[in-house]
Amino acid sequence: MADDVELVQQCLTGDELAMRAFTERYQNLVFSLCLRMLGHREDAEDVSQEVFVRLFRNLSKWDQERPLRPWLMTIAANRCRTALERRSKLPGQNEVALELAGERREHSQHRAQEVDIGDEMELALAQLRDEYRTCFVLYHQEELSYQEIGEILSCPQGTVKTWLHRARLQLAEWLRGRGVVHCS
Amino acid sequence: MNCNEFQSVLDCCLEERRSPDHSVLSEHAAACADCQSLWDDWLLLERAIGEWNDSREPVDVDLTDRVIAAARREGLVSSKSVSSVAGTRSIPSKRGASHQRSVWPLVVTVALVLLAVLIVFRDRPEQVADVPRDPPTRFVVITDDVPIPNVAIPEVQPDLEHLIADARSAWESLRHRAAEQASDLRVFVPDIRSDMGLDTEYETSPKETPADSDDPMPLPDGVNRAFDFLFEAAEPDEPQTT
Numbered sequence: 001m002a003d004d005v006e007l008v009q010q011c012l013t014g015d016e017l018a019m020r021a022f023t024e025r026y027q028n029l030v031f032s033l034c035l036r037m038l039g040h041r042e043d044a045e046d047v048s049q050e051v052f053v054r055l056f057r058n059l060s061k062w063d064q065e066r067p068l069r070p071w072l073m074t075i076a077a078n079r080c081r082t083a084l085e086r087r088s089k090l091p092g093q094n095e096v097a098l099e100l101a102g103e104r105r106e107h108s109q110h111r112a113q114e115v116d117i118g119d120e121m122e123l124a125l126a127q128l129r130d131e132y133r134t135c136f137v138l139y140h141q142e143e144l145s146y147q148e149i150g151e152i153l154s155c156p157q158g159t160v161k162t163w164l165h166r167a168r169l170q171l172a173e174w175l176r177g178r179g180v181v182h183c184s
Numbered sequence: 185m186n187c188n189e190f191q192s193v194l195d196c197c198l199e200e201r202r203s204p205d206h207s208v209l210s211e212h213a214a215a216c217a218d219c220q221s222l223w224d225d226w227l228l229l230e231r232a233i234g235e236w237n238d239s240r241e242p243v244d245v246d247l248t249d250r251v252i253a254a255a256r257r258e259g260l261v262s263s264k265s266v267s268s269v270a271g272t273r274s275i276p277s278k279r280g281a282s283h284q285r286s287v288w289p290l291v292v293t294v295a296l297v298l299l300a301v302l303i304v305f306r307d308r309p310e311q312v313a314d315v316p317r318d319p320p321t322r323f324v325v326i327t328d329d330v331p332i333p334n335v336a337i338p339e340v341q342p343d344l345e346h347l348i349a350d351a352r353s354a355w356e357s358l359r360h361r362a363a364e365q366a367s368d369l370r371v372f373v374p375d376i377r378s379d380m381g382l383d384t385e386y387e388t389s390p391k392e393t394p395a396d397s398d399d400p401m402p403l404p405d406g407v408n409r410a411f412d413f414l415f416e417a418a419e420p421d422e423p424q425t426t
Contacts, residue, residue, distance in 0.1 A: 014262025016252060023251045028243045035243070045247065052251040056260045117232045118239025140233050141240075146199070164198075172225035175232055 004068045012059050023052055029069070030076045036137045037080035038087075039122055047083050051076045073142065074152040077134050084130045117180055124174040132167035139164055185212045190219045194226060203230070 007025070010018030030051050034044035055075055062071055125133050134153060138144045139160075146157040146164075153160065185193075190212050197204040204226075213223035255261050 014260060016261050019255060019261065020248045020252060023248045024246075027245060027247045027251075031245045031247065032240070032243045036240075045245065045250075048245075048247055049251050049254055052247065053254045053258055053260070056255050057258065116239070117235040121232050121236035121239075141237065143201070168229055169225065171232070172228050175228055180232065181228065 005064050008059055008062060008064070008068070011056060019056060022056075026069075026072055027052075030072065033073065033076050033137065033142060034080055036125075036141055037077070037133065038083060039126055043083060043087075047079050048076075051079050054079065070144070070148050070151060073138070073144065073148075077138065077152050081130050081134060084133075117175075120175060120178055120180055121171070124171045124178075127174060128167055128170060132163050132170065135160055135163040136167040136171070185209075187212075187216060187219055190216075191222070194222065 007018055007022050011022055027048065031044055031048045034047045034051070035041060038044050038047060051072075055072060058075075062068065125136065128136065131153065135149060138149045138152065139146075144152070146160045149160045150157045185208065190209060193204055193209065209223055213220040252261065
């Protein structure tokens with residue numbers, strides 16, 4: 001926390017070395033979230049870059065009494081949602097994404113002769129509403145609490161619980177429909 | 185365990201990120217179709233999320249160069265800091281250039297306005313001179329030998345005397361011109377205001393000259409009231425001719 005404050009203060013002066021250090025410290029966190037949310041490496045890189053630039057632009061607004069990580073995740077999640085909205089407005093983008101995911105799954109099946117649940121999960125996540133997907137990724141991948149997710153998405157904890165519950169239901173339904181079953 | 189307790193246990197396990205006691209929950213699920221469905225979903229997702237997280241490729245990305253380049257374009261990197269990108273324009277100079285770009289149109293505009301004002305005021309006497317000088321029915325004759333009031337001038341330095349003489353000359357010239365202008369304006373002031381129902385004191389627009397009125401018309405009473413002080417100052421001893 002103290003390190004973050006010092007680093008942020010250096011970044012606020014426009015110190016390039018400090019900004020490089022800041023980016024190196026948090027780029028994996030931001031990029032992995034963007035990759036999970038967007039399911040596309042180049043898009044995730046572009047959005048991650050946007051996240052850091054936006055963050056440097058607004059660093060002065062960060063409340064230094066609060067941890068930096070949730071704030072950073074908020075910016076990243078919002079950027080991802082914006083990118084997803086932008087993508088959904090492009091004609092045929094969802095279909096293309098589904099086709100790519102399907103091809104990847106078939107290739108994976110052919111290779112391993114079994115369903116790759118990781119790929120199925122990616123495919124299923126692509127079907128979810130943006131807020132459901134964001135909730136699911138933040139909770140199950142980033143392991144944030146309901147409260148932290150609520151702060152990031154600017155909604156009450158009850159809403160986060162509801163969204164997460166619906167996301168899980170839809171994912172389970174999708175997986176069952178794809179022939180994925182649990183091994184008891 | 186009833187259905188509510190079953191549901192509650194699953195919710196707690198999800199929130200606390202722990203695995204439930206399978207034997208207890210399975211026992212209840214076997215006796216309840218709805219809870220069996222919930223339990224199957226839970227087990228399916230438990231496995232799927234585990235594999236999904238395991239399938240996550242290790243992140244191997246280095247965004248620092250592109251982030252710094254983008255931040256530099258946004259003007260967020262100080263020029264004083266170390267620059268690793270050769271030939272990149274520093275932020276202050278970029279801002280300065282932008283500032284200069286925004287100031288130049290203003291400077292040019294102001295210069296053009298000043299130039300226009302100078303041209304207008306420089307040409308103004310010539311424009312007045314172009315006004316057709318029809319013989320007025322009433323005008324003021326002003327001669328150059330206007331008597332100068334006999335005022336005792338105290339002895340002063342020669343420079344001051346020149347200044348006073350210049351000021352007096354300027355005043356005479358101004359008075360002369362003003363009286364001339366007043367008499368010239370007469371040409372454009374027809375006496376139609378009473379016909380149009382306009383205020384006879386102030387309406388003097390030349391646009392209201394009737395088409396068939398080629399000859400100058402006599403000034404109505406009151407129009408020259410504003411110039412009276414000039415006539416009195418310029419011609420204190422001579423009568424006005426009509």
